[in-house]
Amino acid sequence: MWKESNWAGWRVVAKLDPDKYIDAETMLRVAGAGFDAIMVGGTQGITREKTLKLLGLIMQSGFKGPVVQEVTIAEVVAQGNVQAYFLPLVLNAGDIMWLSGMHHQAIMRYGDRIPWNITLAEGYVICNSHSAAGRLTETRPVSVPHARAYCDLAENILGLPLLYLEYSGIFGDPGLVETVARQRKKIHLFYGGGINSADRARIMAALVDTIVVGNVIYENPASVEDIVKAAKSA
Ligand code: 1GP
DSSP states (O other), rough: OOGGGTTTOOEEEEOTTTSSSHHHHHHHHHHHHOSSEEOOOSSOOOOOHHHHHHHHHHHHHTEEEEEEEEOOOOOOOOOTTTSSSEEEETOOOSSGGGHHHHHHHHHHHHGGOOOGGEEEEEEEEOOOTTTTHHHHHOOOOHHHHHHHHHHHHIIISSSEEEEEEOTTTOOHHHHHHHHHHHHOOOOEEESSSOOOHHHHHHHTTTTTTTTEOOOHHHHHHHHHHHHHHHHOOO
């Protein structure tokens, strides 16, 4: 497992999608905005070529922090080009492939070559069932009691280091996020979804350990510095 000291202090992370076009100016803006890390990953249209191209752009941008890959397809692993691999286990997946099946297959195939010391398992709860990830993994809507139970499952049964509340594309329910945050003992909480303003960043960053910022980087790059500042001061 990738050592906690490498990532537990992150407050705000940029998530860049290999399937989305990013221009050099935006990339420079992201590099200088103060993000604690860049996570590369997405749900649709992910290929090795696109992933390596994006990693090349990040390298050219001069970003100083860690760059990690969230692996959703075992065949697309950016060997040697990232500091760590984040492996999502979708706890509320309707299709067990996304909970453990893909992981099992990948280990069967690449077991000897997996650098476990730089991998990190993430318990994912996909709260937006209409998002691309929600549709792909066949999740159902998540109520507050369900979210609490998934947190218990992640922390007390599976012993995962990290739980990611994923609203991808929409701003989540701060009540649900707060309930999970209050109930957990020590599992690290990521929140992602719909953070497109400093206010939203402040609200969620006050509740969780780390917020993840995605779409707004492409839709309104001029706002990222304020979002990062807000997250860090929350
Ligand atoms: C997506 O959680 C991230 O995986 C961020 O979501 O794109 O809605 O910011 P947004």
